[in-house]
Amino acid sequence: MEIWHRVTFNATSKPIFLETIKGMKLNYKTLQLPGGGGLLVFLDIAETNSNWPAVSRLISSLGAADLQETIFSEEEIRSAAWLRMICVFEQGYPQPRMTWPFNQPDRELLCPKCAIYRQIAPMHIAKEPHLGRKAFMTTILTHEILCIPAVLQELQEIQATGYEDWDVILHKTGQVSQRVRQLFIPTVARPGALLGEEHPRTVCPQCGTIKYEAHMRGVLLIKSNALLPNTDFMLTHEWFGSGYFSWREIIVSNRIAQLVLDKGWQGIRFKVVEIV
Ligand SMILES: [Zn+2]
Structure with a gap:
């Protein structure tokens, strides 16, 4: 690395x-x-x-x-049992943009102060995105994973578990996007991301939720008992972000990373997770 x-x-x-x-x-x-x-x-x-x-x-x-x-090098990624999956290709804003993160049709806000949330319906985007050669995208302000339908077909092919295939709605027309779908991850791991005393964080004065600053250096350590069995995808229990930015890191199994690398799908990066 x-x-x-x-x-x-x-x-x-x-x-x-x-x-x-x-x-x-x-x-x-x-x-x-x-x-x-x-x-x-x-x-x-x-x-x-x-x-x-x-x-x-x-x-x-x-x-x-x-x-x-x-x-991380391809070799490091291919030999890691678990990885974080991070979308690096952003296209447009979640809709409606003006009121984000409030009054979003797809989100139930769990706290109006720190904007931790639960996704309860398909997300809305402004228009059909231009993906070029990318297979994955996210929007500015969010960390949701959108992908071309072929990704979901292949995940089904290898019988991947722990994800759902959700529509993405074009906000103006209410039509379902034909170019992207959401790779929705419903499963949340148990607490166990080891971020260390010195890792910067904020505590929400209203709900008490801890939000960690993005983890950027080295491998992320996660306790083995935080991982749930029989799933290829899960979200960390811990929240990351600041202000109204809130996300949970996406953890995927080795075979998901292998599939993405084998297919040459662009738009996401993998970061090694070390289970301790
Ligand atoms: Zn809060």
């Missing part, structure tokens, strides 16, 4: 940062902001890169947004 960082800063206010990474011959992308907003720089760099210690010091001294993610 390798830890990658997406570092973002404004080169107009931090010219030394840009000059330094140019001198390091690192690859980066830029975006000119309108109205004299400056030049945004996006740098993807792995911690194994020999320039990482210097870049890390620049982030500390000059300030920059730093999002990290652990990338």
Whole structure:
């Protein structure tokens, strides 16, 4: 596994940062902001890169947004008994967008303060999505897994368990999407994600639910007795997110990851889970 960082800063206010990474011959992308907003720089760099210690010091001294993610090799994924499945392709907003996460036809809010929820009906999206070569997608603001019908056919073929095949509704017309369906996961594991004392979290003042910040570094540890038997899919008992963002991580068995890799289906990433 390798830890990658997406570092973002404004080169107009931090010219030394840009000059330094140019001198390091690192690859980066830029975006000119309108109205004299400056030049945004996006740098993807792995911690194994020999320039990482210097870049890390620049982030500390000059300030920059730093999002990290652990990338696992195909071999690591194929040899893990359990994995997290994370959708990395977002298309559009859940509908109705203006009132999200309130008054969503698909959600029963369990707490209006932290917006933990239970999905009770098919979700609504604005229009038929453009998937290109992707087989999986999610929407901005949510973590629900939508996929092409072929994925669900194959899951049925291998007799996968622990998921349901749900319609997705096109909000304007009320029609069922012909391009995507929801891979709905009804099963919630027992408590057992080991996030450590130092993992940042918030406690909802209204309902007391703990929400953990997204787990981005290394393997996620889960106690073996948290897993439920005879299922290929389950959600963690623990909630993640902040503010109105709430999600449970999706845990899948090895054979689901193998199927996705064998088929070359794009749009999701797997992160190794270690059972302890
Ligand atoms: Zn709450």
